[in-house]
Amino acid sequence: MSLEGLSINFATIKQGGSFATLVDACLHHGITTISPWRDHVHGVGLEEAARIVAQNGIRLSGHCRGGFFPAHDAQGRRDAIEDNKRAVDEAAAMNADCLVLVVGGLPVGSKDINGARQMVEDGMAALLPYARQAGVPLAIEPLHPFYAADRACFNTLKQSLDLCDRLGEGTGVAIDVYHVWWDPELEEQMARAGRNGQILAHHICDWLVPTTDPLNDRGMMGDGVIDLKAFRRMIETAGFTGPQEVEIFSNTWNARPIDQVLTTVVERYRALSAD
Amino acid sequence: MSLEGLSINFATIKQGGSFATLVDACLHHGITTISPWRDHVHGVGLEEAARIVAQNGIRLSGHCRGGFFPAHDAQGRRDAIEDNKRAVDEAAAMNADCLVLVVGGLPVGSKDINGARQMVEDGMAALLPYARQAGVPLAIEPLHPFYAADRACFNTLKQSLDLCDRLGEGTGVAIDVYHVWWDPELEEQMARAGRNGQILAHHICDWLVPTTDPLNDRGMMGDGVIDLKAFRRMIETAGFTGPQEVEIFSNTWNARPIDQVLTTVVERYRALSAD
Numbered sequence: 001m002s003l004e005g006l007s008i009n010f011a012t013i014k015q016g017g018s019f020a021t022l023v024d025a026c027l028h029h030g031i032t033t034i035s036p037w038r039d040h041v042h043g044v045g046l047e048e049a050a051r052i053v054a055q056n057g058i059r060l061s062g063h064c065r066g067g068f069f070p071a072h073d074a075q076g077r078r079d080a081i082e083d084n085k086r087a088v089d090e091a092a093a094m095n096a097d098c099l100v101l102v103v104g105g106l107p108v109g110s111k112d113i114n115g116a117r118q119m120v121e122d123g124m125a126a127l128l129p130y131a132r133q134a135g136v137p138l139a140i141e142p143l144h145p146f147y148a149a150d151r152a153c154f155n156t157l158k159q160s161l162d163l164c165d166r167l168g169e170g171t172g173v174a175i176d177v178y179h180v181w182w183d184p185e186l187e188e189q190m191a192r193a194g195r196n197g198q199i200l201a202h203h204i205c206d207w208l209v210p211t212t213d214p215l216n217d218r219g220m221m222g223d224g225v226i227d228l229k230a231f232r233r234m235i236e237t238a239g240f241t242g243p244q245e246v247e248i249f250s251n252t253w254n255a256r257p258i259d260q261v262l263t264t265v266v267e268r269y270r271a272l273s274a275d
Numbered sequence: 276m277s278l279e280g281l282s283i284n285f286a287t288i289k290q291g292g293s294f295a296t297l298v299d300a301c302l303h304h305g306i307t308t309i310s311p312w313r314d315h316v317h318g319v320g321l322e323e324a325a326r327i328v329a330q331n332g333i334r335l336s337g338h339c340r341g342g343f344f345p346a347h348d349a350q351g352r353r354d355a356i357e358d359n360k361r362a363v364d365e366a367a368a369m370n371a372d373c374l375v376l377v378v379g380g381l382p383v384g385s386k387d388i389n390g391a392r393q394m395v396e397d398g399m400a401a402l403l404p405y406a407r408q409a410g411v412p413l414a415i416e417p418l419h420p421f422y423a424a425d426r427a428c429f430n431t432l433k434q435s436l437d438l439c440d441r442l443g444e445g446t447g448v449a450i451d452v453y454h455v456w457w458d459p460e461l462e463e464q465m466a467r468a469g470r471n472g473q474i475l476a477h478h479i480c481d482w483l484v485p486t487t488d489p490l491n492d493r494g495m496m497g498d499g500v501i502d503l504k505a506f507r508r509m510i511e512t513a514g515f516t517g518p519q520e521v522e523i524f525s526n527t528w529n530a531r532p533i534d535q536v537l538t539t540v541v542e543r544y545r546a547l548s549a550d
Contacts, residue, residue, distance in 0.1 A: 106484075106500055110500070111500050111501065111502040111505075112502065113456075113457065113500075113502075117459075144420060144421070145419060145420050145421070145457040145458075146419070146420070146421045146486075146489075148456075148457035149457075149482055149484045149499075149500045150484050150485065153457075155457055155459070156459065158459075159459040181388075181423075182388065182420040182423035182424075182428075182430055183420075184392075184430070184431065184433075184434040207424055209381075209424045209425050210425065211421075211489060212489075213489075214421075214486060214487075214488075214489050224424075225381055225385070225386050225388075225424045226386065227386040227387065227388075230386075
């Protein structure tokens with residue numbers, strides 16, 4: 001079975017070293033689609049990263065990540081927009097499918113979540129012409145409500161798609177099973193996103209019971225309670241047939257050799273894809 | 276300022292001992308509204324608990340808790356309904372405002388969240404005639420999506436109110452700031468619940484940043500990022516003027532003497548209630 005439909009988010013194997021080393025490890029396992037983080041790219045320099053990508057026929061299912069628009073003052077918000085433009089440049093240079101946005105939560109000391117949401121909308125509106133010019137779609141990743149305060153104040157597909165509708169062309173969503181599997185409106189909103197061509201990425205992992213750490217205890221596919229086959233059917237029915245990007249923030253998996261992690265990922269991906 | 280509008284959920288002071296001791300501690304601080312857990316009541320026996328409540332003019336803003344309807348097999352689901360009837364009996368004997376329902380998550384080994392949701396609906400439908408007969412309103416507590424897998428597969432106000440609408444008279448919601456503060460549809464759904472007389476309880480605490488433990492790191496009011504004054508205005512605008520019930524699951528606060536906890540609760544409650 002081809003592994004064309006499988007992508008590795010570098011958070012899953014961040015223990016493994018530099019951008020070049022992680023790419024080599026993926027290629028060794030027959031994986032040619034990746035999603036790096038900005039620090040990996042900065043580590044080798046954008047030019048070298050783009051060269052590695054082009055030379056090896058690598059596809060980026062996304063570039064991680066832009067966002068974090070809310071800030072205490074106007075200067076902080078302007079700085080965030082400028083930094084997001086650099087992230088757009090990187091995504092463009094590596095020809096990424098999209099720039100993934102973790103939009104940001106409450107500014108320090110604030111209790112105004114609606115205000116933070118407005119800052120996200122304003123920041124994205126300011127960034128969007130630049131991203132369109134560069135041909136880089138902006139993918140809002142609605143994060144699990146657990147992260148509403150400190151990482152992303154957009155927490156459901158509906159809320160994120162409503163924002164995409166207001167912003168228009170060049171925006172969409174990254175749908176991560178971990179963040180949205182519980183949503184009672186999942187199927188309906190996924191279908192809506194598909195109809196409008198707004199599904200830009202599909203991330204997978206699993207939800208462990210119990211989850212012992214709010215940040216770094218995501219599960220390997222098959223070890224948790226998410227019906228990943230049903231989820232994939234749903235997103236394909238909605239019209240998205242792009243890669244399944246494995247993004248596992250996990251103290252457990254990040255403590256293992258990346259060769260072992262990738263072997264397990266490939267096994268689990270094959271099991272998921274079997275009829 | 277009167278403390279009539281303040282209720283203490285016994286989870287907040289569970290380190291303090293038996294039902295009688297906890298009631299005495301509340302009375303000592305001028306607090307006459309409580310919300311006990313079933314184990315507290317079972318500890319002294321229902322008759323004695325009801326006597327203590329009546330004799331001291333105590334009001335129960337809720338009885339914690341019924342629910343956990345989903346189960347692997349039919350016998351398990353029948354057992355759950357029977358157990359919920361006993362919880363209704365207790366709530367009736369102590370004249371509680373409502374029986375709070377933590378409805379339950381996925382049965383062990385299941386990945387079928389829609390199936391679990393159906394089990395909740397079926398279980399509540401089976402329980403409801405008994406609860407109506409006893410005059411005990413059933414309060415669905417939508418829990419934060421973090422608990423969707425193992426505690427409650429109803430996770431938003433909208434989803435819970437839709438179920439109340441299907442079940443009809445004698446059902447409503449317990450609105451806990453911790454579980455719903457992030458919800459982009461909060462105001463709209465709260466207004467809807469108020470219009471239909473479906474707000475049965477209002478629980479308060481705070482959301483800490485960072486939250487270090489998914490279960491037992493809730494904050495004391497004022498220590499986190501929830502705009503509690505705005506939340507109370509919203510729920511009062513929706514028509515609910517009942518007690519604010521302080522429910523803080525916290526390793527930190529449960530490690531302190533309950534006299535200190537209650538002193539802090541009263542201080543913070545007064546600060547919240549000041550203009």
